[in-house]
Amino acid sequence: MRLRKLIAAFVAFGLLSGGIASAQKSAVKAKTAKSAKASAVTKKVASRVRDYNVGDIGPGGGFIFLENKNYKSDGWRYLEAYWSDELFNVKYEDGAKLVSKLRAGNKSDWFVPGESDLNELISALGYPKGMLPPGRYYVSGGKKTVGMSFDVKTKKRTLGKLPARFDASNAKLSKNSKLAALEGKRSASLLGNVVAVRKVTVSEITSSRSVADLVRIRGISRSSSAGRTQQDQEIEQEAQQAQAPQSQSVSSATAFTVSSQAPSRTDYSALDEYVRTLPIPASDSIETVARKVCQTAKNDKEKARAIFAWIGYNIAYDNDTYYSTTLSSSEKREIGIYDPDKTFQRRMGVCEGYSKLFIKMGEAVGLHSEYCSGYGKVGGHTVADPKLGSHGWNEVTVGNSKMLIDVTWGAAESQDGTGVPELQDCWFDCDPGTFVFTHFPAPSVNQTRTPQPEKQHLSKPISEAMFRALPGMKMNYILAGFVGQDIINFTKSHPQAWRVKSYDNVITMAGKAGVRVNKIELSDQIVVGDTCRFNFKIPSGKSVMAYLNGSPLGELKNNTDFDISCTEAGSLVFYFNQGDGRLWALFVYDVVNSRSAPQASAVSSAFASY
Incomplete structure (x- = not known):
């Protein structure tokens, strides 16, 4: 797969x-009504038609x-x-x-x-x-x-x-x-x-319910009006009238606080740009290309990064061949999607071709790496509906240590619509505690998967059952402050918790912009009536906005608790704005009347001996 x-x-x-x-030039004067006036505000909203604009x-x-x-x-x-x-x-x-x-x-x-x-x-x-x-x-x-x-x-x-x-x-x-x-x-x-x-x-757009009827909220900013229409601002201010008492306590069963510091990342942007713009004649051999891209590398780690970058910028994933239903397995192999030489020649391949090309280019410059294979996990994975398949990656020797790299998932892609490709940096030199959420080393021997716990590079390796029980949290979550081992420990004690529903590229953008998660719901569901707490580190010039059922609740304050208790089912979304007026869905929650946690018993069983 x-x-x-x-x-x-x-x-x-x-x-x-x-x-x-688009932003209004004149901000709406903030209402300062006391709680006694909240009912009058709600009545005013009840008769409003919620208009939408394209976008x-x-x-x-x-x-x-x-x-x-x-x-x-x-x-x-x-x-x-x-x-x-x-x-x-x-x-x-x-x-x-x-x-x-x-x-x-x-x-x-x-x-x-x-x-x-x-x-x-x-x-x-x-x-x-x-x-x-x-x-x-x-x-x-x-x-x-x-x-x-x-x-x-x-x-x-x-x-x-x-x-x-x-x-x-x-x-x-x-x-x-x-x-x-x-x-x-x-x-x-x-x-x-x-x-x-x-x-x-x-x-839907002439509902008699106001936002104030649907939510109890505190901890949001009233000051920022940029990018919000007068109607949006009025709805937000009316939600403010329904603020709950400051003494709220968190009642959600999946409230998660980040306690560890995510590993720091090295900036390879100069080396990446050198590799990206390096002219490579089509006639060059694998060995020649490897020597050229590593020409400025000062050590083995930089050699590994240069090769990672070249493959990421130049090799495309051959979806059409891999997923073809008209080609047999032997015909796919003959085309060369698994072969490093043919992957290099065609500039197309799949994970095995990517990873083995990395090995071959490394050999040309004295860099040792091994091919690892096993299970990979993709988005939407659940215990009941596993999204697993065969996958391959690399274990690279750097000095006396081993480094995990997934050159396939690290391939360059456009992150924000500019058309400029960016490498997925998080898949280079991966934190083993987070890598194991999506990669389980278990090569196939005689069509039977045999786990290799030593290839996890963890002091306490996890079992295959645990791997299946863990959500599909990818490496880019570390950019927003998540640490895999923290979530492994939390999942053991909170089996009803599950994945945070987010989008890979938005997590990456927010993380690169300096947004960090302090407190969050570690689930894709929020239960009506539960008090949930969110807290983000938000750099100046960036913002995180909360929306309920398409209506704005407000802008979160930097490092400030944002408590919310929904009184009706729907959709709660936290949007990230990197300062250019565009909103990107950062975290998405389904607000439900009762939690559906079919994985809870399987998670408890999988973690029983951990």
Whole structure:
């Protein structure tokens, strides 16, 4: 199974750009009503129609991209779109099934759009207002796909055109006619992406409930008004009127406080840029390329980084061959997706090809590394529905120590829609305590997986059952302050806790910007009535905003507790703004009437002997 982040990784899955319309020049005067006036405020809100603009966050947590002018007769006023990693690189029938089961924002009426709706969506995604990755997209009515490309220079998306790098014919092949025929054969079973769309009904936006009715909240900032419409600010201020007493105590069963310091990271940006811009003739051999990219490296660790960077910038993941249903296993192997030499020649491969190419380039400059294989874990993993598959990575010898690297998942991708590729730095020199959440060394011997606990590089290795019980928290979470061993210990004592629902690229952006998590709910669910506490370190010029069911609750203060108790089910989202007006979904919670924790007994059993 191919387990690197697909094109979905460089998508802003959570980017709901301009989630609040353009800033008003005059800020609304803050209301200072006492709690005795709260009922009057609530009554005022009850009669308001909640209008949306294109670019706003809809009630389902999606991106509002179309307004229906005939809403009075049709009964629906807007279309909102939602996409996530689980909807990408799938077969049409699987994608359609996922959309039908989607419950984003606790809404169950999502559907696959037609071509015209998809075209409206990409037209609404102004640059840098929103993102949707180039590739193949399914449209309703069958297995038809349409290509979508993005031009970095013109900053425009075009439907109907497939980017060159997604075209199988562009793979660098030898003149071997059989290989060329195999490349053509794989095109008969290509995968595509699915976007979920829903209609926002008139009843949803004329609800008699105000935010003050839905939430009790304290600890948010009243001062910042940048990027919020007058209506947004009024809703936020009304939520402030419903502040709970300052003596609230946390009652949630999944409240988590970060207690350890995440490992510091070395800045390799200068070396990465040298490698990225280094001219490499197509005729150069593996050994020649390795010597060139390592020319400025001062030690073995920098050699490893230079090779990591070159592969990350130059090798593409061959999804089409790996997932092809028309090619046999032997034909896939003959194309060369697992072979380091063919991966280098074609500039395409899969994790085994990536990792073994790393080994071969390292050998050319005196760097020793080994190929590790076992299970890899991807997003959406649960105990009941495991997202595991075969994966490969490297263990690199640096001096007297070993260093873990996943060059496949570290490959360069666009993080914020600028089109500029960035290496996934977190997959270089990985913290073993966090790496083990997604990588379990267990090579296949005679078709049987044999665990290698020594390859975990932990003082107390975990079992395969524990690996399956742990959520799919990826390495980039360390950028936001999470430490794997802390979460392992917390999971043992809180089996009802589960994964934090977030988006890889947003965690990476927020972490690089200096956002750190102090307190959070270690779950993707919040129970109605529970008091939950959040606390973030937020650098000057950046912000974290809280939204409930598409309405703004306010901006969190730096290093200040933010307590919230929801009185009705829905969707709670914390958005990150890096200072450019765009909102990115940082953490997403489903607000539910009762917690569903089917994994609790399995987690307790798995951790019993730990």
